[in-house]
Amino acid sequence: MDDNIMDEGLFEDGDFNIAEELARFEREERERLGLEEQTHEQYVEQMPGAFTESQREHTTILVSGLTLAHDQLVVAAISGLGYTVDHLDVPDTDALRFGKEFGNRGQCNPTYFGVGNLVKFLSERRDEGMTVEEINNSYIFLTAGACGPCRFGMYVTEYRKALRDAGFEGFRVMLFQQQGGLKQATGEGAGLEFTPPFFIGLVKALLVADALNALTYRVRPYEVEEGATDAALERSKQLCIDALSSQTSIISALWKCRREFAAIPVDRTRIKPKVALIGEFWAMTTEGDGNYKMQRFLESEGAEVDIQLLTAWLLFMVWENVRDTKHRLMLREHDGGRRGLINKEPAKKIAQLAGAEIAVRGIFQSIANLVGLHGYHLPDMWEYAREARAYYNNDVRGGEGHMEVGKLIVNTEKKKSTMTLSVKPFGCMPSSAVSDGIQSIVTERYPEALYLPIETSGDGAVNVYSRVQMALFKARAAARKEVAEAEAEYGISVDEARRFINSSRVLRSPLFRAPHRYTTTAADNVALAGAIKNPRRTMLRWAKRQLGAVA
Numbered sequence: 425m426d427d428n429i430m431d432e433g434l435f436e437d438g439d440f441n442i443a444e445e446l447a448r449f450e451r452e453e454r455e456r457l458g459l460e461e462q463t464h465e466q467y468v469e470q471m472p473g474a475f476t477e478s479q480r481e482h483t484t485i486l487v488s489g490l491t492l493a494h495d496q497l498v499v500a501a502i503s504g505l506g507y508t509v510d511h512l513d514v515p516d517t518d519a520l521r522f523g524k525e526f527g528n529r530g531q532c533n534p535t536y537f538g539v540g541n542l543v544k545f546l547s548e549r550r551d552e553g554m555t556v557e558e559i560n561n562s563y564i565f566l567t568a569g570a571c572g573p574c575r576f577g578m579y580v581t582e583y584r585k586a587l588r589d590a591g592f593e594g595f596r597v598m599l600f601q602q603q604g605g606l607k608q609a610t611g612e613g614a615g616l617e618f619t620p621p622f623f624i625g626l627v628k629a630l631l632v633a634d635a636l637n638a639l640t641y642r643v644r645p646y647e648v649e650e651g652a653t654d655a656a657l658e659r660s661k662q663l664c665i666d667a668l669s670s671q672t673s674i675i676s677a678l679w680k681c682r683r684e685f686a687a688i689p690v691d692r693t694r695i696k697p698k699v700a701l702i703g704e705f706w707a708m709t710t711e712g713d714g715n716y717k718m719q720r721f722l723e724s725e726g727a728e729v730d731i732q733l734l735t736a737w738l739l740f741m742v743w744e745n746v747r748d749t750k751h752r753l754m755l756r757e758h759d760g761g762r763r764g765l766i767n768k769e770p771a772k773k774i775a776q777l778a779g780a781e782i783a784v785r786g787i788f789q790s791i792a793n794l795v796g797l798h799g800y801h802l803p804d805m806w807e808y809a810r811e812a813r814a815y816y817n818n819d820v821r822g823g824e825g826h827m828e829v830g831k832l833i834v835n836t837e838k839k840k841s842t843m844t845l846s847v848k849p850f851g852c853m854p855s856s857a858v859s860d861g862i863q864s865i866v867t868e869r870y871p872e873a874l875y876l877p878i879e880t881s882g883d884g885a886v887n888v889y890s891r892v893q894m895a896l897f898k899a900r901a902a903a904r905k906e907v908a909e910a911e912a913e914y915g916i917s918v919d920e921a922r923r924f925i926n927s928s929r930v931l932r933s934p935l936f937r938a939p940h941r942y943t944t945t946a947a948d949n950v951a952l953a954g955a956i957k958n959p960r961r962t963m964l965r966w967a968k969r970q971l972g973a974v975a
Contacts, residue, residue: 646728
């Protein structure tokens with residue numbers, strides 16, 4: 425210890441307290457400099473006014489956050505119930521700029537793009553001459569919410585904070601809890617009523633949009649005439665929008681959509697790697713600058729994109745509730761009742777959830793078959809859970825939980841994709857833990873898996889594109905190798921397969937789906953053509969496999 429301090433006698437009586445001395449020094453300096461004492465109050469979020477039934481006639485409900493097809497069809501479905509609804513544009517870099525200007529620091533892409541997109545829309549209305557009061561009275565924003573180890577649980581607060589700082593104090597943001605089901609918090613006289621017709625229309629719109637999107641991504645990489653698939657999609661969306669908004673037969677509209685897609689000439693013997701796009705929900709779903717328009721970029725690089733459907737997320741939420749309820753049944757000592765959950769009728773709840781899963785799967789498959797999306801299989805959530813359990817605890821929630829791990833394993837084991845691309849926002853807590861940690865263990869066990877995780881921050885497109893292109897080089901090589909194996913195995917070349925397929929009205933239809941044998945669409949079609957043209961060779965291969973199995 426410094427001898428000078430000891431000489432000053434500060435420690436002579438043993439009562440010296442450095443914290444008190446520092447506090448006294450701070451007070452004296454503040455008085456000398458004229459600084460006021462700072463006081464801190466707990467932040468309390470100001471809840472804007474309610475949306476009432478009397479305001480419904482002059483209020484437009486704004487929706488956003490999914491693909492353009494989803495947003496457009498949701499608008500049509502809710503409009504059909506008598507509401508005035510509109511959707512925001514797909515978030516772009518301008519939306520990101522608004523989000524970063526008025527949002528909190530350290531947020532993730534979905535927050536910045538989503539919040540900024542709303543602020544951008546309202547700012548444009550203000551620039552057009554509307555007053556803030558007119559804007560607040562004329563619009564209301566409906567967004568989803570949830571809880572968990574993710575910023576998603578704070579989205580509604582981020583919206584309100586940014587809106588206040590942007591000058592739209594009092595703008596109403598309504599929260600739709602994704603786990604709330606029919607039990608959403610709306611009282612009598614509410615402007616938006618979460619009734620069974622509302623949910624039926626919403627689910628119908630989401631499932632139809634899923635089917636149209638999936639069919640588009642299946643057909644577009646193989647179209648002979650560039651732009652034909654996009655044109656068919658636009659006409660099909662309009663048919664469905666008209667049906668949903670007028671509450672007429674969606675079946676008739678879907679059948680007409682089928683004709684639109686059936687008229688697109690395709691060549692499915694083009695050798696293209698199939699890339700499964702997984703990751704954080706918003707980042708893998710959005711079609712704009714939030715993920716650098718990744719779907720279109722992959723297609724421009726010669727890939728077929730396997731997108732994830734919102735229907736799978738609905739099935740995941742059902743799975744969560746079933747699994748959690750079954751676990752609660754084991755809490756006999758702490759939960760009362762013969763098998764726990766006293767007075768809660770758990771068996772009835774599990775049965776209802778099982779019925780909900782059957783209904784979702786059945787409705788989706790009906791829609792898919794009507795529109796021409798044949799051979800599409802929705803994922804088995806219990807399979808994902810089993811495959812991922814050894815690497816990622818099924819009870820760890822947040823984001824897609826264990827699904828990212830399960831998807832990579834299933835994609836590899838069942839040859840569902842040549843390459844798996846995981847897209848997540850920069851700093852996404854649930855997805856980063858999976859992509860940067862757990863999946864490295866999975867790829868060690870499955871060295872044949874071609875896996876690439878990327879982070880998006882809104883301004884790193886060049887770096888991301890470069891990384892994806894390098895991975896696609898390997899994916900294209902793998903696709904060519906697989907097609908060559910199919911040619912050798914089935915005794916037919918790609919050119920011969922193309923000529924044979926083009927000679928058949930059924931096989932050349934864009935709605936036809938070859939049986940799944942290989943990862944790539946081209947290899948499946950080569951195999952099918954070879955099996956039909958050379959039945960003896962095919963039967964001989966089958967017999968050899970059977971003999972090998974017996975031996």
